[in-house]
Amino acid sequence: MLSRSFSNSSPQEPAASIAMLHVAKLSTDGREALCVVHGLASRDATVRTSLPLQLGQSVRLTLRSGCDLDATVVASHTPKIYLMFKQAIPLPKLLAEQRRGNHTLESVRFAATGSAILYRDGQPLSCQLVDISLFGARIRLEESNVAADEALQIHIPDLLIQEATIRWKEDGDAGLSFRHSLGYNQLERWLDIQHDRAVMRRQQVR
Numbered sequence: 001m002l003s004r005s006f007s008n009s010s011p012q013e014p015a016a017s018i019a020m021l022h023v024a025k026l027s028t029d030g031r032e033a034l035c036v037v038h039g040l041a042s043r044d045a046t047v048r049t050s051l052p053l054q055l056g057q058s059v060r061l062t063l064r065s066g067c068d069l070d071a072t073v074v075a076s077h078t079p080k081i082y083l084m085f086k087q088a089i090p091l092p093k094l095l096a097e098q099r100r101g102n103h104t105l106e107s108v109r110f111a112a113t114g115s116a117i118l119y120r121d122g123q124p125l126s127c128q129l130v131d132i133s134l135f136g137a138r139i140r141l142e143e144s145n146v147a148a149d150e151a152l153q154i155h156i157p158d159l160l161i162q163e164a165t166i167r168w169k170e171d172g173d174a175g176l177s178f179r180h181s182l183g184y185n186q187l188e189r190w191l192d193i194q195h196d197r198a199v200m201r202r203q204q205v206r
Contacts, residue, residue, distance in 0.1 A: 017041040017044070017045075018039065018040050018041070018091070018095065019039050020038065020039070020040060021036055021037075021038065022036065022037040022040070022063065022064065023035075023064060023108055023134070023184065024036070024047070024108060025061070025062040025108050025109075025110065026049055026051055026059050026060070026061060026062075027059065027060040027062065028053065028058065028060070031051070032110045032111060032191065033049055033051040033188070034049070034108075034110075034184060034187060034188045034191065035047045035049035035051070036048045036049075038080065040091065040094075041091065042085075042089055042090075043084065043085050043089075044071075044074075044083060044084050044085060045061060045069075045082075045083045045085070046080060046081075046082055046083075047061065047080065047081050047082075047083060048079050048080050048081075049079060049081060050079060050188060050192075053073050053081055055073055055074070055075070055076060056072060056073065057072070057073045058070070058071070058072055059071055059072070059083065061083060063094070064108045067094065069085055069089055070086045070087070071084055071085045072084050072086065108133055108134070109131045109132065110133065110187075110191060111130075111131050112129040112130065112131050112132045112194070113128075113129060113194075114128070114129050114157060115127070115128055116128070116129050116154055116155060116156045116157070117154070117155045118139075118152050118153070118154050119152060119153040119155070119161070120146070120152045125142075125143060125146070126142050127139040127140060127141050127142065127154075128140040128142075129156065130173060132156070132190075134181050134182050134183075134184065135177060135178055135181050135182075136164070136167070136175060136177040136178050137156070137164075137175075137178075138173060138174070139154075139173065139174055139176060140173050141172055141173070144169070146166055146169065146174060147166065147169070148166050148167065148169050149165065149166060150165065150166045151163070152165075154176060156190075158190055159190055162179070162182075163178070163179035163180065164176040164179060165177050165179070
């Protein structure tokens, strides 16, 4: 299915864009947010996001393959925005990887801070969040006696307790996969809460 979007060579000249629903990440001014890519071409993209953005603002779009695309906001029709890439992207290669399944949603990860609690057989174990995604989290353990493939629960503040499994462990860090993925809106709200709290902390320091 093809749609139309902006061309990098001329904002008035439309170019073919592949229609899709691709969960990705937008980063700007030190803030990260979830987004959904609705259309992708070699030089531009149509994206849905709740992140407030201005025309001309520079952003980075990170696809779930881990590919970082620097872009500029060229149009906005809330909640959709239109991005112009600063360099053309190898669209056929990205689409081929998508078809082969060379990447998963787990790679759309967001930096996280703060404490969380693991529950092993009902016993609490403190840990620190490193990052989070729809499907899991990376944590830093104060104690290292958890094992790979171990099933447990994790309580992340402002989220419900999640059933999870330790997938890997290395140098005090561990990767968890959630038994049930977080909802898009759930993670989006959680990221907004963390951002608002960080802003409040900076204001209090002043």
